[in-house]
Structure formats: C-alpha cells, structure tokens
Amino acid sequence: MKYLFFLTSILCSFLAINGKAQTINKEIDNCIVKVQKQYNIPGLALAVIRNGEVIHKKNYGLANIEMAVPVTDKTLFPLFSTTKVMSVIAVYQLIEQSKLSLDNNISDFLDDLPNSWRKVQIKNLLTHSSGLPDIVNYTNDKEEDAKQKVYGDTLKFIAGKQFDYNQTNFWLLNRIFQKVVGKKLSEYIIEVQFPSSLKSVIFEGNNLKVIENLSYGYVNTVNSNQFLKRNWNFPEYEYGAAALNMTLNSFIEWNKKFDNNEFISEKTKTQLLTPFNYEIKRDFTYGLDLIKLNDDISYGFSGGVSTAFRKFTNKNLTIILLANGMFIPTDKLNGINEVVNDIAIIAAKK
Template sequence: MLILIPRICLSFILMLLLPAYSFAEVSAKIAIDRYVREIQQSHRIPGLALAIVRDGKVIHRANYGTANIEFDVSVSDETVFPLFSTTKIFSVVAVHQLIEQKKISLDSKLAELLDDLPETWREVKIKHLLSHSSGLPDIVVYENQVENEAQQAVYAQAILFKPGEKFDYNQTNYWLLNRIFQKIAGQSLSNYILTTQFLGAQETVFFEGNHLAVHPHFSVGYNNAGSKLMKRNWHFPQYNYGAAGLNMSMNAFLEWHKKLESGTLLSTASLANLQQAFVYDQARSFAHGWDLIDMDGVASYGFTGGMATAFRQVPQKKMTLILLANAMFIPSAKQTSLDGFVNRLLLMAETLR
C-alpha cells in the first residue's frame, strides 16, 4: 500500500536523518545564492562568478547569469572577466617578490632606481607607491595620450603633499612601478606577473586594456545607462597595466590562490610584510599594497576593481572570497556597496566547511 507523507513531515524527517551541520550548510548555500541573485537583480548585473575558500578548500562556488547577452552565453568557470584595479593584487605580490629577492626594499628611494624624476619626487620610496601615500599627481588624467606625452604632462605637475602624510589613491604609483620592473627585472610589470605567477599568457589569463577586444571566453562588460544596458567601452594604456588590465577566469584565479596559500609565490614572512599596516601621518587603514578592511574587529585584506571585482582574505578565519562580475555595483542610499556585499557574503559563509 502506498503511503503518502506530507511535504512538511518529509522535510522534518530529512532534518532528523541529516547531520545538523549538513542541514546548516545546505541552508547557508541556499541563502547565499538567494542573496547573490537579489543583489544581482537590484544592481542589474548580467553575470558574475563567486568562490569562497576556507583553509584551502572551496566551500562555496557558483556562476550566476549571463556572460554575453547578445549571444545568450552563460557565465562558466572559464569565463574571463576584466579585473580592473584588482589587478593590483598581483602587482603587489610581484613587488614583494623583488623585495624578497633583495633587488629593492620598501625604503628604496625612486631616485635610486629612476634617474629622470622631477626634483620634488626624489624622496618618494617604494613603500609610498604601495600605500598610495606618494603625494604624486595622477597620470590617469592623461591616459588617452601616449606614454611619453603622459610622462611629460605628469612630470610638470607639482607634488601634492609630503610622502607618507596621507592616503591619496592614484595610478602614477603603478606606472612608476612598471618602469622600475623594466629596469630591475628587464621586463614590464605585466609580463613579470604572467611569467612568475602564471605560466605565461593563456586563453583565461591575459592582459588586455581594450574591453571591446575579442578573446576566447571574454565576457562582455556592461554599464547601466538609464533603462538600458550598454557595452562597456573602457580602455587602459599598456604602459599602466600594473594598475589595471589583467583579465582572468575563476578557474585561473583559484589556481593562483592555491599558490599564494602554499607559499609558492611569497614566503610567510613576505606575505606578513605585505599585510603590515602602513602608518600615515593622517590615520588611514591600508597595508603595504593591499587594502586593510576592518570587519567587526577582524582584519581583512584585498582589493576591489571597477566596482565589479573583488579579492578579500580574512586570515583569522582562514577565509578568502573572490568575486568577478561584468557590471558595476553602484552604491546608493538604497543599494548595497561592493564592500558591503563582500562583507555579508563572508559572514553568511561562516557556517560552511
């Protein structure tokens, strides 16, 4: 005889049969997926990829939505997203690799490495570039010019404040780091990143500053323009690829993260130096290259880019979150910011193992 069990009773029986932690994990994963889709819809983000790692194990990973609306291509593990300023995560690791090799130090003055600097720039040190406390004018104003013209224009500008005084985010810092790599390492910063942190340029890891370029697996980027979505037509000059311009899939990002966690890319001591808080004259939380973000008394480190991508580590909880999206999280009084979104996801994932 067939016995029909009401759905509520069946759910209760399953709860009793499953270990408590398994039910909590399933509930947390469902809640995370629901929250992601809710934020994705409210910000009108066509597609994104999310991965959360704890103690070397991926505890939550999912792809949401569309990589290309025109051709109805879904986001996959191989979808390549522009990282924007999250590129700096890899550039900072490269700088600390040179420091580990004793080719430069945090206290190296730019004047020791580059001989054509304006007189007022000569006291700036590597640590000031990494902490955005250099006081230098921003070369991004001239990014539509060729490098020589941009260099002459930014060199003609006065330094804004004494190095180390305060935080002032600018892209000149990474343009100078690129020039330092060309001199010290004999190659561009972008090429050094590909050869030392990856296996060279690949289909799912490459530098490309033109977001309308065609590459395999490349996700189309979108901007919200009123009621319409428009293709993102951004461009980053090759001479400043250390600041932005890296494109990557989630698969490639997770493989890189394994290397970072295993000590293949940096020693434990070097990673600790990278995460050491920089002391500004005017207080601001930032480390020697990565942002330092307080999460209710717990330190976290990382970077966001283009209000669309994020990398965040929480060493105390042994957790890392990677988020890649093809449109911007635009904060407002009614909308969650990208940092707020990341913070909540990390909290929601705490029950996962």
C-alpha cells in the same frame, strides 16, 4: 555492535556536515540572486574558500547580454584595479630576491624624475602615499607625452602624509620592473605567477577588443534594464595598475599558491599586511586595502566597482567575486564591500 555504532556515527556526522554545506550554499545563492537584482548585475562568478577548501563556487547570469551567453568556467572577467593584488605580490617577490627594498627611493632606478619626485620610496608607491599627480588624467596620450605632462604637474603632498589612490604609482613600478628584471610588470606577472594558464589569464586593457570568452564590462543603472558596454581603455604602460583578465578557476589556483607561500614567504606576508602609518590616518597595509566593516577585518582589493578579492584572516575565509556589472553605491545600497561582507557572514556560519 561497536563497529556498527562507529559507522553510524560517521554517517551521521557526514550527513550533518553535508546538510550544513547545502544550507550555506543555498543562502549564498539567495544572497547573489538578491544583489544581482538590487545592483542590476548581468553576470558574475563567485568562489568562497574556507580553511583552504572551496566551499562554494558558482557562475551566475550572462557573460554577454546581446547573445545571451551564460557565464561559464571559461569566462574571462576584467579585474580592473584588482590587478594590483598580483602587482603588489610581484614587488614583494623582488624584495625577497633583494633586487629592491621598501625603503629604496624610486630615483635609485629611474634617472629622469623631477627633483620633487626623487625621494619618493617604493613603500609610498605600494601604499598610495606618494603624493604624486595622477597619470590617469592623460590615459589617452602616448606614454612619452603622458610622462612629460604628469612630470609637469604639482606634487599633492609630501610622501607618507596621507592616502591618495593613484595610478602613477603603478606606472612607476612598471618602469622599475623593466630596469630591474628587464621585463614589463605585466610580463613578469604572467611568467612567474601564471606560467601554465594559457588563455585563462591575459593582459588586455581595451574592454571593447574582441577576445574569446571575454565578458565585457557593462555600465548598468540601478533599477533600470538599460546597459552600455564599458569602454574603458588602459594603455599598455598602465598595465599592472589594471588590465588583467582571468577566469575564476585561475584566480582560485592563484589564491591557493598564495596561501601555500609559493609566491612569498609567511614573513613577507606579515610585512605586507602590516598597517601603514600615514600622518593622516587611513586603514591600508603595505600594499592591500584594510577593510573594517561590521566588526570584521579583511584584506584585499576591489576593482572597477565590479571585482573583489578579500581575505578574512580571523575566519580563515577568502572571497573572490568577479562581475561584469557595477556595484554602484546609492543611498540604500553600500556597494561591493558590503556584498562581500554579507557573503562572508553566511560562509562563516558554524
């Protein structure tokens, strides 16, 4: 009799847990249907991970509007600036190997810098506090031409003073990687962080290049059915700042390795997630965005107003959102950070 009661209790607990999971998944689905309509998003892929377990993973909508191709597990999404998450981890991997440090001046590795750039440190590149002019203004130029132009521009402020989002920072990190390990930053990321992800993780900065399973980014207009292909083009010397494309499954596997300290140690993570002390206050850590929204604190990055990677450490939640449309804020819509936060609220329900 006791044995039967025990089995019944287990069954009831299983049904309760399964029922709760189904409710959460349905609520997330309803949320995604709503935001797809609100922001006019053709297709997306979403993973919600709680306590190390994937509690929701689903593909929605179309990867390619013209051919009515649905989003599948093989769909590659351009990460845009969410690429920086992997680049930041690569830098900390070199720090753990004692090949560089946060306090290194960039002139310790690069000898052709303007005098006003020489005391900028690695930590200033990671925290976007370098004050350097932005090489993105010369994206259509060859690297040598872009370098000479940005070298001639005026410094914005003294390093460490404030936050100023800047692609020059990651262009310099790319050059430093070539000096320190003899590899481009993009090559290092693929070899070290994605060694077995053939065809599911690639660097390609031309959003119009024909690549198998690539979901091209679309420029969408809220409350309109009109779309244009996003023709952004990141030159190879800016790889690492952007240009990484991957499947949701590859991102989930990467996150698992990150959580298991296979990339960097827990001690190094603590340094990474420490808020940087800008003179003009801004919420940002030593490499990742620190987002405070609706009393929730999360860490991560977003890219192209289309992709996001966020970790809600107090809820043991990770959310990976990859889309081929843009969550453009309006006076009624708050953009991708609010969407991710809404999903986190649903997923955290007990």
